[in-house]
Structures are given as C-alpha cells and as structure tokens.
Amino acid sequence: MAELQKDPVTRAQFIVMGTVGTLVGAVLTIPPVAFMLSPTIKTNFLGQSDVPDDWHELGSVFEVPSGTPKLYRVEFPQNQTYNGEDPLLGKGTIMNAVLVSWMDGEIPSALENASQGGLSASQIEELTSQLNVMSNHCAHLGCPVRWFPDRDEFLCPCHGGIYDINGGLIGGPPPQGLYYYAFEIREDGGIYVKHEFTNGEPWVV
Amino acid sequence: MIARIRAWALGVGQAAADWMEVRTGVVSMLEHFLYEPVPKRGMWLYTLGSATLFLIVLQFLTGILLLFYYVPTTDEAWNSIYYIMTEAYFGLLIRGIHFWSANVLIVVVGLHMLRTFFSGAYKAPRELNWVVGVVLILLVTVLAFTGYALRWDAEGFWAWEVGIKIGSYTPFVGSYVATFLLGGDTVGPATLSRVFAIHVWLLPALLAPLIGIHLYLLRKHGEFGSEFEYTKRLAELRERKQIEEYALYEEGDESPRE
Amino acid sequence: MEVRQGPVKPVEEGEIITDENVYDRPDETMGFFPSQIVADLVVSAILLAIVVALSYLVPAPLTEPMDLSTDTYVPRPEWFFMFYDQMLMFFPGFAFIPFGGIVIPTLVVIVFFAVPWLDNEPGHSSVKRPFMGVIAFLVILTVIINMLLAIIRILNFPGGSP
Structure with a gap:
C-alpha cells in the first residue's frame, strides 16, 4: 500500500468543510426527522386529532339496563394517511366498543317518570350525572375488559385489573379507572359520544 | 481425449480464478477464511453462532419472498397473508419458515449469548463484539415483535397495542412515543405503515451491517479466549508445578533432619 | 494474502x-x-x-382479522415475552408501571452492555468467577419462574384460557 499522504488543511478548506458540511448535515437530518415525527408534532404540539370533533349517536338512555352495563359499538370517521377528508383520499373509520351503565347499576328516578317523547333540561342534567360512558380498553395496557355478572365486576384478561360498574378501579395493576368518553344526552333520550376522553388519554382506542 | 478435456477445463478454471484474484483478491480472501485455525474443542458449541447466521439468512430470504404478496394496508394485510397461506404455492412453507425460524432464532440467539457468557468470551480484547452482540439481540427482539403486528390479526394487533401502551408509560416522553408509534392519536393505517417500515426496512438495514461487524470482529480476535481452549497446556503446567513442589519438599525434608 | x-x-x-x-x-x-x-x-x-x-x-x-372493538378477545404475549408480561403484574399504579415497563428493562440492557467491564476477573472459566456465575444463574431463574407464573396465570383466567 502506498504511504498515506498527509497534506496540511488550508484556512479556506477548513471554512468550506465547516459550512458546507453543516448545510449538508442539516438538509439530511432536519427534514427526515420532521417527516418521521409529523404525527407527533401535529398531535402533541398542534392538538390535532385523527377523528373529527363530531357527536355520534350511541343509543338511547331507555335501553340501558339496571345492574349490568350495555355494550355499544360506534364507528367514528378517521383521517389518517391514505384515509382523509380530501375527496381524493379514501374514507376510513375506527370502531370503538363503548360500555354504558348507570351509576352503581341503579336506574335513576328521573328516568322512571320520563316519557320517550322528551326529557326536560333538569332530567337531562340528572341523567348525565348518573350515566357512565366508558371505553372497554383497560387503563393498564389497553386490553378489552369484560363484565362478569356473577362477580358484578369488569375484569381485564391481561393482568387482572378489576373495575366496578362505574369503571372505578377496585384492584390490580391499572393506574386509574376506565376512560370516560365525552358524551351528551339529548331531549329524545339519545346518547351521543365524541372520540374524546375526560380522564386521561387511552391512546390505542 | 478425456485427459485433454480435463486439462483444458482445469486451465480455464485456473485462468478464471487468477483473473478474479488479480482484480478482487477474492481467492486469497476465501483461502484465508477457509483455512483460519479454529479451536478443536467446542466445535459443536461454536455452531450456535453459525446457526444464528443461517436462521437470519433464512429470515431475509423468506421475508423478501413474502413481500411478493404481502400488502401493508389495514384493509388488505390480513387478506394477503390469508392468500399466502391458502393459495400461493408453498405459501405454507415460506411463511412457516419465516415464522418458525424466527421462534427458533430467539432460542438459538439466547443459547449463543449464554455460551458466550459462561465461557467468558467477552473478555478483552473482545468487549466490543459483546456490545455489538447485545445490540443484535435487541434488534432481533424488536424485529420479532413488529413482525407479529404486520399480520394485523387479533393476536398480532393486540400484542402491538400492548406494546404501544407500555411505550406510552415511558417517563417524560411517553405521549410522544405513543403518537410516534401510532402515527397519529388513534390506531389506523399509519400505525401499520410504521410497523411495516420498521420491520421490513429500518431494522434489517441496521441488522445486516452489524452482523458484518460482528463477524469481522470475530475473525479479527478469533474464537479463542476461554480457558477451555488451553485445557492441555494448563494440565501440563499443573503437572510441572506439582513435580517442582514435590522436589522442593524432598529437599526441605532432607535438610532439617540431618 | x-x-x-x-x-x-x-x-x-x-x-x-x-x-x-x-x-x-x-x-x-x-x-x-x-x-x-x-x-x-x-x-x-x-x-x-x-x-x-x-x-x-x-x-x-x-387468527381472525383485527377488531379494535372486540369484547371477547384475550390478548396473550408471545412465549418469549411472557416473563416480561408477568413482571408487569408486580408494578401497579402510575408510579410503578413506568419502572416495570421501561426503566428496569432499560437498566437490565445497560447492565448487559456493561458485562465485559463489570466482570474483570482474569479467568474465563465460569467456575473461577463465581460472582458473575451466580448473577447469571439468578437472572435465568427469574426469567424461568416468571414464565411459569405467567403460564399459570393465563390458565387460571376465568373463561379466558386460549
């Protein structure tokens, strides 16, 4: 092998190496990182969501039984990569399982003397305070929880998280109770939900 | 006649080898690789490393083959795997090799690591090769985990779901980890695209050069190092010391008595 | 050459x-x-x-195609993640989940990286460096016991055995 030739670096060469090197480095690192992180930037810093901020009908308050939760499935529109609002993109949806129960499983008195036709503002207020609209994803690691009627509890199959009918944490490793959806009850008794959670961020829902 | 053909073929072969040797040095390199002295003891133990390499090569080959049919979209991922399993010729075999050799790979990599640990083969000057090996085992684990999710079936999806949820508990940056892995704030097409990019392009691209470095460092320092490679010499040393010791005692015994 | x-x-x-x-x-x-x-x-x-x-x-x-809204599917880890999955059982609540899920595995990986510098006893034979041997044995034992615990737990979940 030939001897390595070690020429001195001139001042001009040093400056060119420094500036051009920095520019090339910046072009090759900043856009790729921003490209990869764009969902993170949009979600965490700009507060954008993949699911439009709309109400979706779940069911009626008159269907929710006493002593046991009712499971609904609701389909939210979802805009993500090739599915979006742009007419040139496809339409995507995300399906959620929503658990609805009355506080402590007791049908509130406001519902007993309410008619299917219309609820008054005060009735709606009372029902709203008595209704639990919960995600069925365990607050620990997101596994689907299920209702065991003989135990009157929700159990998570993954690590044994236990919740009561209100979604409150009874035992196991979860850090908190089940996640509650933002919901509203309308005059006809319809329950409407948003893809938004009032106590923490469940992420994979 | 046959002798002449044979001589001619040998001549052509020799010429081709010489031609390649002058331009690339491949013949002497091959010779160097093939005739490297290796320990006689532990021949079978040392097959764990080559078995790992073999299984990873199988992963690369069958992975590339699966990409001929696999579609990384939420709507078609499951269907394309179903097609591979039911319609494509030898689909059962190609996907079976990809799946089962991944499982066997985890076992063999684990044994390879244990062998290295218990024979102390990470000691100087082989520390860096151990470090590269730990990086490789981490890459293989993440590859196994992401490959699971690519199926987009219940099993794979829920495993990935739990993985993202664990990531969201990372101290200080949990929510950023979650949105990065999800590609948004919900699970959907972007999530699968990310898993696909990581499993099929990013991690193999990191794995391949690191395997090269692992092999280069192995060849540089050799497989020797364990005391187990010096068994005979150690035995001889012990024997010689014992003889000397006895000789010393004999001398010592004699002098005080007389 | x-x-x-x-x-x-x-x-x-x-x-x-x-x-x-x-x-x-x-x-x-x-x-x-x-x-x-x-x-x-x-x-x-x-x-x-x-x-x-x-x-x-x-x-x-x-298995069946992924369904985010399932209420019957029982997620189970792969066999080589079972010990990790079991370990998460022992870290409840906001304060401890990050420890069990992220911090401790990271520390274990760092220890793995540092093995050549932690073990600077000159001998190679595992009999001659009992400290590292004992540590390795304990790690392997922990992994195996956790794996067995995970299997027992999975088999005992009401109506959820795979």
Missing part, C-alpha cells in the same frame, strides 16, 4: 510452560474448513428440517 499458519502442536518441543506463557497459544487447532464447516452445516440442516417440519405440522398462526 498469506494464509495464517495455526499453531499445530499445543506444546513445542523444549517449551517450558509457565504462568506467563500458558495462554500464549491454545491447544491443538484445526482449519475452519472442513471440520467446523461440516459441524455448522449439520446443525443448520437439523434446524432447517425442524423448521420445515413445523411449518407443515403446526402452520404459522393467523
């Missing part, structure tokens, strides 16, 4: 083995080709046979 000549004999004639030169060269060696290549080939062929047999006897699993 010259072919490196391996030390053929473990002890040269007239060589006196002392504490200093005992590790200078190993016992009798062999060429990588053919003995080691044959051994490697045999092991690889056995593994290939196992893998091919398994792919037909136990086809690679493909």
Whole structure:
C-alpha cells in the first residue's frame, strides 16, 4: 500500500468543510426527522386529532339496563394517511366498543317518570350525572375488559385489573379507572359520544 | 481425449480464478477464511453462532419472498397473508419458515449469548463484539415483535397495542412515543405503515451491517479466549508445578533432619 | 494474502510452560474448513428440517382479522415475552408501571452492555468467577419462574384460557 499522504488543511478548506458540511448535515437530518415525527408534532404540539370533533349517536338512555352495563359499538370517521377528508383520499373509520351503565347499576328516578317523547333540561342534567360512558380498553395496557355478572365486576384478561360498574378501579395493576368518553344526552333520550376522553388519554382506542 | 478435456477445463478454471484474484483478491480472501485455525474443542458449541447466521439468512430470504404478496394496508394485510397461506404455492412453507425460524432464532440467539457468557468470551480484547452482540439481540427482539403486528390479526394487533401502551408509560416522553408509534392519536393505517417500515426496512438495514461487524470482529480476535481452549497446556503446567513442589519438599525434608 | 499458519502442536518441543506463557497459544487447532464447516452445516440442516417440519405440522398462526372493538378477545404475549408480561403484574399504579415497563428493562440492557467491564476477573472459566456465575444463574431463574407464573396465570383466567 502506498504511504498515506498527509497534506496540511488550508484556512479556506477548513471554512468550506465547516459550512458546507453543516448545510449538508442539516438538509439530511432536519427534514427526515420532521417527516418521521409529523404525527407527533401535529398531535402533541398542534392538538390535532385523527377523528373529527363530531357527536355520534350511541343509543338511547331507555335501553340501558339496571345492574349490568350495555355494550355499544360506534364507528367514528378517521383521517389518517391514505384515509382523509380530501375527496381524493379514501374514507376510513375506527370502531370503538363503548360500555354504558348507570351509576352503581341503579336506574335513576328521573328516568322512571320520563316519557320517550322528551326529557326536560333538569332530567337531562340528572341523567348525565348518573350515566357512565366508558371505553372497554383497560387503563393498564389497553386490553378489552369484560363484565362478569356473577362477580358484578369488569375484569381485564391481561393482568387482572378489576373495575366496578362505574369503571372505578377496585384492584390490580391499572393506574386509574376506565376512560370516560365525552358524551351528551339529548331531549329524545339519545346518547351521543365524541372520540374524546375526560380522564386521561387511552391512546390505542 | 478425456485427459485433454480435463486439462483444458482445469486451465480455464485456473485462468478464471487468477483473473478474479488479480482484480478482487477474492481467492486469497476465501483461502484465508477457509483455512483460519479454529479451536478443536467446542466445535459443536461454536455452531450456535453459525446457526444464528443461517436462521437470519433464512429470515431475509423468506421475508423478501413474502413481500411478493404481502400488502401493508389495514384493509388488505390480513387478506394477503390469508392468500399466502391458502393459495400461493408453498405459501405454507415460506411463511412457516419465516415464522418458525424466527421462534427458533430467539432460542438459538439466547443459547449463543449464554455460551458466550459462561465461557467468558467477552473478555478483552473482545468487549466490543459483546456490545455489538447485545445490540443484535435487541434488534432481533424488536424485529420479532413488529413482525407479529404486520399480520394485523387479533393476536398480532393486540400484542402491538400492548406494546404501544407500555411505550406510552415511558417517563417524560411517553405521549410522544405513543403518537410516534401510532402515527397519529388513534390506531389506523399509519400505525401499520410504521410497523411495516420498521420491520421490513429500518431494522434489517441496521441488522445486516452489524452482523458484518460482528463477524469481522470475530475473525479479527478469533474464537479463542476461554480457558477451555488451553485445557492441555494448563494440565501440563499443573503437572510441572506439582513435580517442582514435590522436589522442593524432598529437599526441605532432607535438610532439617540431618 | 498469506494464509495464517495455526499453531499445530499445543506444546513445542523444549517449551517450558509457565504462568506467563500458558495462554500464549491454545491447544491443538484445526482449519475452519472442513471440520467446523461440516459441524455448522449439520446443525443448520437439523434446524432447517425442524423448521420445515413445523411449518407443515403446526402452520404459522393467523387468527381472525383485527377488531379494535372486540369484547371477547384475550390478548396473550408471545412465549418469549411472557416473563416480561408477568413482571408487569408486580408494578401497579402510575408510579410503578413506568419502572416495570421501561426503566428496569432499560437498566437490565445497560447492565448487559456493561458485562465485559463489570466482570474483570482474569479467568474465563465460569467456575473461577463465581460472582458473575451466580448473577447469571439468578437472572435465568427469574426469567424461568416468571414464565411459569405467567403460564399459570393465563390458565387460571376465568373463561379466558386460549
């Protein structure tokens, strides 16, 4: 092998190496990182969501039984990569399982003397305070929880998280109770939900 | 006649080898690789490393083959795997090799690591090769985990779901980890695209050069190092010391008595 | 390139083995080709046979398509993550989940990286460095016990055994 030739670096060469090197480095690192992180930037810093901020009908308050939760499935529109609002993109949806129960499983008195036709503002207020609209994803690691009627509890199959009918944490490793959806009850008794959670961020829902 | 053909073929072969040797040095390199002295003891133990390499090569080959049919979209991922399993010729075999050799790979990599640990083969000057090996085992684990999710079936999806949820508990940056892995704030097409990019392009691209470095460092320092490679010499040393010791005692015994 | 000549004999004639030169060269060696290549080939062929047999006897699993809104599916980890999954059981609540899920695994990985510097006893044999041997044994024992606990827990979940 030939001897390595070690020429001195001139001042001009040093400056060119420094500036051009920095520019090339910046072009090759900043856009790729921003490209990869764009969902993170949009979600965490700009507060954008993949699911439009709309109400979706779940069911009626008159269907929710006493002593046991009712499971609904609701389909939210979802805009993500090739599915979006742009007419040139496809339409995507995300399906959620929503658990609805009355506080402590007791049908509130406001519902007993309410008619299917219309609820008054005060009735709606009372029902709203008595209704639990919960995600069925365990607050620990997101596994689907299920209702065991003989135990009157929700159990998570993954690590044994236990919740009561209100979604409150009874035992196991979860850090908190089940996640509650933002919901509203309308005059006809319809329950409407948003893809938004009032106590923490469940992420994979 | 046959002798002449044979001589001619040998001549052509020799010429081709010489031609390649002058331009690339491949013949002497091959010779160097093939005739490297290796320990006689532990021949079978040392097959764990080559078995790992073999299984990873199988992963690369069958992975590339699966990409001929696999579609990384939420709507078609499951269907394309179903097609591979039911319609494509030898689909059962190609996907079976990809799946089962991944499982066997985890076992063999684990044994390879244990062998290295218990024979102390990470000691100087082989520390860096151990470090590269730990990086490789981490890459293989993440590859196994992401490959699971690519199926987009219940099993794979829920495993990935739990993985993202664990990531969201990372101290200080949990929510950023979650949105990065999800590609948004919900699970959907972007999530699968990310898993696909990581499993099929990013991690193999990191794995391949690191395997090269692992092999280069192995060849540089050799497989020797364990005391187990010096068994005979150690035995001889012990024997010689014992003889000397006895000789010393004999001398010592004699002098005080007389 | 010259072919490196391996030390053929473990002890040269007239060589006196002392504490200093005992590790200078190993016992009798062999060429990588053919003995080691044959051994490697045999092991690889056995593994290939196992893998091919398994792919037909136990086809690679493909469960039902993913459904985010399922209320009956029981997620289970792969066998090589079972010990980790079990470990998460022991870390409840906001304060501890990050420890069990992220911090402790990260520390374990850092310890793995640091093994060559943690163990600077000169001997190679695992009998001669009991400290590292004991640590490794405890780690393996923990992994196996956690794995067994996970299997027991999975089998005991009401109506959820896979």
